[in-house]
Amino acid sequence: MQRSTFLKSMLLGGLVPWTAIRWREATHPGARFFLAHPWPDLSVQIPEPLPIASLYLEPRGEELFVVARAENGAEGRTLANTRMPYLVSLFEKLVAPFFIGKDARQLSQWIAEIYLDDRNYKYSGMPFSCCVGHAEIALWDLLGKVAQKPVFALLSTPLRHEVPVYLSSLTRNNSAEEEVARIQARLDETQTQAVKFKIGGRMKNDAASEARTLALVPLLRKPWATISPSTPMPTARMKPRKLFR
Numbered sequence: 001m002q003r004s005t006f007l008k009s010m011l012l013g014g015l016v017p018w019t020a021i022r023w024r025e026a027t028h029p030g031a032r033f034f035l036a037h038p039w040p041d042l043s044v045q046i047p048e049p050l051p052i053a054s055l056y057l058e059p060r061g062e063e064l065f066v067v068a069r070a071e072n073g074a075e076g077r078t079l080a081n082t083r084m085p086y087l088v089s090l091f092e093k094l095v096a097p098f099f100i101g102k103d104a105r106q107l108s109q110w111i112a113e114i115y116l117d118d119r120n121y122k123y124s125g126m127p128f129s130c131c132v133g134h135a136e137i138a139l140w141d142l143l144g145k146v147a148q149k150p151v152f153a154l155l156s157t158p159l160r161h162e163v164p165v166y167l168s169s170l171t172r173n174n175s176a177e178e179e180v181a182r183i184q185a186r187l188d189e190t191q192t193q194a195v196k197f198k199i200g201g202r203m204k205n206d207a208a209s210e211a212r213t214l215a216l217v218p219l220l221r222k223p224w225a226t227i228s229p230s231t232p233m234p235t236a237r238m239k240p241r242k243l244f245r
């Protein structure tokens with residue numbers, strides 16, 4: 001059941017007062033955003049139908065790409081997640097076939113309906129949604145190339161041209177000293193002024209990961225010694241990066 005249908009059924013059943021729903025829609029920032037930025041009619045920017053001819057995985061070296069191709073030969077692609085190799089059969093047998101022959105301009109409709117397709121019964125969950133998300137990104141790339149516009153221009157006008165960013169380290173298997181040196185080098189290179197790093201083990205804790213954490217946190221806290229450990233890193237310290245040119 002779609003969210004809108006569920007809410008309507010609750011209203012008809014008297015479970016939620018209509019005034020409460022109207023108040024939330026009128027005051028919640030997210031609701032105001034979507035009211036001010038409705039889903040775009042892509043047929044305005046892409047007048048001709050854009051049937052999807054194929055949707056497949058393409059290996060390139062050690063990387064795997066998701067490729068979306070239209071019947072007119074236009075192509076969109078995205079780099080796949082490192083776990084996509086484990087989901088190949090799910091993507092190729094359930095997700096990709098659903099999109100073939102459909103008009104890519106109606107992408108939002110297909111993303112909603114793929115979960116209701118008979119062949120996908122009881123397949124909802126993170127692995128399935130990961131495959132759907134990869135297909136969606138590749139199709140957005142296809143739409144942008146056909147329209148000769150960046151994807152954001154298909155969705156709406158930009159709200160900003162720069163965003164604050166932070167450095168993210170995903171490493172857990174090195175020593176505390178090695179991680180500090182690695183992070184410092186990247187901070188010097190990027191001039192970023194905030195960092196996220198990993199502590200503990202991944203889905204587990206053992207003596208080695210605990211010892212690494214106890215050594216790592218004090219070492220990384222030194223550059224910001226004047227900031228209380230309980231105080232979040234201020235976003236103003238993050239270096240803005242260009243979203244597009």
